[in-house]
Structure formats: C-alpha cells, structure tokens
Amino acid sequence: MELLPTVWFVAIAVLWTGYLFLEGFDLGVGMLMKLFARNNTDRRVLLNTIGPVWDGNEVWLLTAAGATFAAFPLWYASLFSALYLPLLIVLVALIFRAVAFEYRGKVDSPRWRTVWDWAIALGSFIAAFGIGAALALTTTGLPIDSNGDRQGGPFAWFSGYAVLGGFAVVAFALVHALAFLALKTDGEVRHRARRWFVWLAPLALLPLLAWMVAVQLLSGKPLTWILVILGVLAAAGAWVLARKGAEGKAFGALGAFLVCATASIFGAAFPVVIPSTLNPAFNLTISNASSSAYTLGLMSIVAAVGLPLVIAYQAWTYWVFRRRVSAAHIPAAHGFLPAIGAKVLVGHAAPGGPAAKRAPRDAGE
C-alpha cells in the first residue's frame, strides 16, 4: 500500500475519533436536555457544561469532511452524494441545534425556551443518528457504480447497518454525556448522572459493539479483532470505575473504548473506503480515491503542525473551564431587557412609570 494514502486514511479515522469523542458528549448532553434535566436550572447547568466548547467540538466534523474532500475527493463525492437526503436531515439538525444554543436564553419566555430545548434535544439526536448511519454505511457498503454514483434511487443506501450505526452513536453519546456530566457538574446532577451511567452503560454500549463486530465479520483482520476485545475490556473498566465513583477515570476508560471502536472499525474496513454492494470491482479504496502525492504531502506537513496545535489549545480551553458547574452557580436572570421605549422623566426616579414596571423581570420558571 502507498504510504501517504494510508497516512491520510489513519488521519481521517483520527479526526472521526476526535469528533465522536468530543462532540459525542455534547450531542449526548443535548439529548439529555429532554431526557435527564428536570427543570430549567438543570437544563442551564447542562448547557453551561458544554457552552464554551461545543462549537470547537463541531469543527472536528468540518475538518473530517474537509480532510476527506482534500485527501480522498472520490470518497467525499460518492459518500456525500449517495447519502443526499440523510445528510440533508443531519444538516437541518445541526443548524437548529447550533442556533438553539445561542438563542435559547435570548428571550425570557418559557415557551421560547421549550421550543429551543426541543431543537437542541432532537437536533442532537438526529445529528448523532445520521452521522452514525453514514459512518456505518461507508464501512459496510453502498450501492455505487463504476463512477462512484449511487444506483437505485434516493433511498437505495438504506440497510440494517445504517440503523445499527445510528443507534450505536446515539447510545454511545448518551452514556458518554452522562460520564461527562458526572465529571463536570456538582451536586444532585452529578450524582444522578453517575447513577444513570451505571444503569445505562451495559445496555447502551451494545449497539456500538455490535457494529464493531459486524465490520469484523465483513472484513476483519486479526489485529482489529484484538482491538474489539480491548474495547470490551475498556468498556467494562469504565463501568467498574464509575461504580466506584472514579469519574475522571471512568470518562477516560470510555474514551479508550471509543478509540478501540473506531480503530477496529476503520482498521477492518482498510483499505476500502466505500465497499460497493453492486460489484466489488467498484469499491473505492485508498488507492483509487485519493489525491495526488503532492497534495497529500502538502496536507501532511500542515496537519503535522496544525493538529497538535488544535489539540493543545482545545485542551487549554477545557483546563480554563475545568471547574464543576452546579445549580448554585446559575444566575437568576438572563434575557433581561429594560423598557427603553418608555417615556423618561429626566432627573427623576420613575417608580410608578412603565419603565419601572417592565424592567425588573425575573427569568425564573
């Protein structure tokens, strides 16, 4: 196998791992806005654990997609056009979710907040499901012809693997978020998150494990089977550690499980980037889908400098905001707006005026 396409296959697997690890918990926290949070204060605790970082996390998705375009244009073109409608739904979910984070607190009304809470929860669910489905399909196969174009109509991509991959990422994101909340919050939310994690993890990690095994059955290699076994051990470790209350270590072990998962899945698929379900001769591989050595070389140099830098300053962000968030920290009001349109009495207090009546609103639910 050529060296540079292999390097870039690994790089893209690393980018997807980074994406699933980081956005994994903020997608999960988004879903937990409706599943776990009991009141507005809980929801604001949840939001503020991911507030400073979710946008940076999402850039891993853009980088994974952009790197695929640059390093394997034929992979990018075939995958994205074959999955036209599902990716459209993912885009819609990501748009609403992003806007919801920012706009939720901007108007002080329970109805407004409820709308955006649903946007966050559903947006997170759909994005996680869609991205899981897309990754499952690129590792298990799509009906692409010799030009790499999808045959068989808008829904020809559908297979059981898509559903499996979708549930795998959704369920992983949920428990990953619970582990994250146990680590990042304090008080009642922290303890409840840990309890939920211990209950849910054994069940919720199964779909991802099933996807790992499914890819091994299709195209596994001895090394990638070993990764599956290591993954099971890491997942078990995460569960034991969470039970003991070692939140940081449990979160780390879950991360190790994810690394084993993506490594075993991409490792088993290697060197094929999209298997064709029509004819193995139409498979897109790292050789026939990649850019020129010149482009890959250029990208390698930039990534070798850029990616460690990204990891460093993102790690610094997490360090800056390392303190636990709890309900006690949440300020009472935001979305606070004074009545500037009111008639003003210069130089006098306006105790009975409309301004005084309208201004000091409380945001509490």
Place this chain on the structure above:
Amino acid sequence: MDALEIARWQFGITTVYHFMMVPLTIGLGLVVAVIQTLWYRTGKVEYLRMTKFWGKLFLINFIMGVATGIVQEFQFGMAWSEYSRFVGDVFGAPLALEALLAFFVESTFLGLWIFGWKQLRRGVHLACLWIAVIGSVFSAYFIIVANSWMQHPVGVTMVNGRPVMTDAWAVFTNNTAMVAVPHTLFGALAVAGAFLLGIAWYHLWRRRHDGIDTVGADGRAIAGEADIPGRDKADYKVWINSLRIGAVVAMISFAGTAITGDFQGKLMFEQQPMKMAAAEAACHDGTGFSVLSIGNLGSKNCNDIVAVIEVPGILSFLAKGDFNTEVKGVNSLLDEYKAKYGTHLPNNPLYGDRAGQEIQYVPVMEVTYWGFRMMIGFGGVAALAALLALWVTRKGMVPQSRWIMRLAVFGILAPFGANAAGWIFTEMGRQPFVVAPNPDASGVDQVFMFTAAAVSPGVSAVELITSLVVLASIYAVLLVVEVRLLVKYARGGVVSAMPELAEARYGGKKEKKDDDGGTPGAPGQPGDSDDVLAFAY
C-alpha cells in the same frame, strides 16, 4: 427545471444567505476587538459597554454564520459530486485548511472569549478575541483561495483528465485571490460600519427624543442623565463613539473596496473578459462605460440592447488604465470562446440530458449588468451617507427627524446589498463555466469545467428540489428569528447586553449574581471563587 437548475438555485440561495452573516461576523469582530483594546488601554467605562453591546449583537449573528457554513462544505459533495471529483486534488486543500487552521481557532477562542470574562486575565481575554477575529480573516482567505481557483485556475497540470496540484504556492498566492481577499474584507468592514452607524444613530435620536440629551445655544450636544438603568452620560458616549467609529469605518472601507475593486476589475478584463463585457452589456468593441443601457438584456444575441447614456473612454480606463484602448465586446469574445472551447457540450454521459446542447457563453446580462451597478451603487451610497452623517453629527447630536433616523437604520442594509450583488455578479458572470478557463498560455488553459458537468449524476431532481425547499424555508424562518433578536437587543441598548447595570439600579438581589453588579469598570478580574463561568447560556 432539471437537476442542474435546481442545484444552482440551491447553491446560490444558500451562499448568498451565508454571506449575509459572514461579512457582519468578520467586520463586527474586528471592530469589537478594536473597541475592547481601547477599553483595555484606557479603562473607560464607555468602551466596556460598547464591547459588551456590540459583542452581543456579534454573537447573535455569528452563530447563524456557523450554522449555515456547514451546509456550504457539505453541498459540494452532496449536490456537486462530479465537480468535487474533478477539482478535489486542488480545491479540497484550502477547504480542509480552513477548518484546520482557521475555523478551529475561531470557534475555540470565541468560546473562551464568551465564557472567559472571569476566568481569564484581562489581557488574555482580549487576546482570545483577537485570535478568534484573526481566525475569521484567515477563514475568509482560505475560502477565497478556493473560489479564486474556480475563477482563475493556477498551479496545476492535467493528469488523466483531472487537474492535479503541482505548485501550492501558485494556488495560495493566486493573483485573483490576492485582490479578492482585501476586497472582501473591506466589503465586510463596510457592513460593520453601517451597522454601527445606524444603530448608534437610533440611540442618540432616542435619547434626544426622550429628552435626556439636549442641544445648547451653540448647537452642541449636552449629554444628560435619566434615572433608568444604563441611560446615563456614559451611555451618550457609547453611542456618539459608536456612530463616529461606524462612519469612519464605512468610509475607509468604501475607499478600500473601490481601490481593490479597480485592481480586480483590471485582472478580470484579462482573466474573464466575457464576464466584464457582460457587466457592461457591451456587445461591440469600444471604450465607453454604460451609465444606462436599455433593451432586452436577457436576449442572448445582443442586438436589442441600446446604450442610452455612455461615457467614452471610461470603460477603457477601468479595464486598462487609459482612455483609448478598445475593450472587446460580447460579439467578438463569443467567436473567440467558440473557437477555443467548442460550440456544443460533449456527448459525454456525465452531461446527462444536457449532452450535445449548444453552449451559452454569454452570462445572463440582466444579472451581470445590474449586479455590477448595484454593488457599486449600494457601496457608494453607504459611504456618502457615512460622510454626511459625520458632518451632521459634528456637534455631537443627531437631528430630531424620525425619518432621517429611519433612513440611517435602513441604511444598514445597503452594504449587505452591495456584498450580495458583488458575489452574484462574479459567480454568475463566470457561467457557463464552474471552473473558468485561464487564458494565460502557461499549460493550464485546458483546465476548465462547464457547470453543466458538475452536478451529482446520481442525485435526482426530486432530492434536489426537496433540499432546496427545506433549506430555503428554514433559512427564511431563521432569518426572521435572527433579525427580530438583533432588533430586540439593538433597541434594548447597553443594558440588554449588561443586565448587571439594571440589577444594580433596582437592587435586585435575587440569587447568586453572575456579574459585578454596578461596577462596570471592574469586570475582567478573576472574581470571587464561586464564579465558574461568565454564563452566557
């Protein structure tokens, strides 16, 4: 409509929409960074308030740019897979680098800025904003490098029917990009300038209308104070400073767009002569600049277009820098293009139903002719208005007229219009090519692609119409939401971005307060130990 038409409408709509948010993000980001620097250096309360107020509006807009930007990156592969396959070796790199080197920086450091008012020391906090803003400038650079390669492909050779990058330096210093980047950045600043000017005008007018500020016998403003949170003398300074900064930024950026636009125009006359001839609706060779042309601009044959008012020599000046050189018109260019690139699309299955059709080399001239003039017109009007505004407010006060205030507020839209018109002109003027041929005889003149060949062969018109309807409806709804929030927060004034001002005034001792209640000069120092974040959500 066939798949190609729908895909083009979708790309046009999503891109123009995305590029309403982007210039405001870039321009306002730079302005807020400068204002926060002023606060850092002087400690003056009005600069803090300006930072918070304009920063709030910046964020409301920023998120829409983020959300709609993802669509841009995905739709090359989704709707234009054949284009992606053709150009991927050279076009993918700037997109990947944008994400890796610019967008990561922008989003991570902006998160630090939003939430780090208390965690970070003042200098570090300010540095985070500057880093994020510089990230957004780099982001613009990478995207324009990618776009410029479509306008003027360089640094490649053809291997097996596809362009392969051989000279990254040429791609990343493409002269088309080197003039388009400053042109775009000045265009972004023009948007920010008008934005500050319009909103600040409203608040000065409001203060005068409410009787807070008055005008002395010498015509100078006398700042007053009302017993309402945030409506004190410092508030006056917030708005008069914002107005003046906005007006100056608007004027400088118009001058900047004019100068860079002149360079760009001269390049385009060489690189895409048809685009510029179509910008003039100039059918025959000549030297005159058309002030008004009538007739059926849409007719492809050029015969029923009449230049009613024409200034001789100006077109030559725009194109070549003198008044005499004849500039080629559409008719003579048409023959050259036909001879060079063929009269009919190839009989290749990639072209689908369009295989073998006659190629229309003349862009839609209603769009290029009026797009070009709207770009210049909107930009010029905004700059002129900014100059007038500076003069009218020289004594520190805006007129009492409600209509002039409304004009100032709606003037915010002019630079948006100029930006949109400019992009629509340059993108539609490139048709029928998605990658325009580079006329330099440097071995790359065979690197071009017809838009008709670029669309995804495997994606049906039904899928495309679905996505067009879905995205356009969502964008419409979100535009309403964004504009209403911007209006709400802009009208609310500084207090809407600094609720602590109001809480101090009303002594609203509720629960734990997240800010420094009433000491607006002081935040930025790591505060009491219970403060975990400057809660933005």
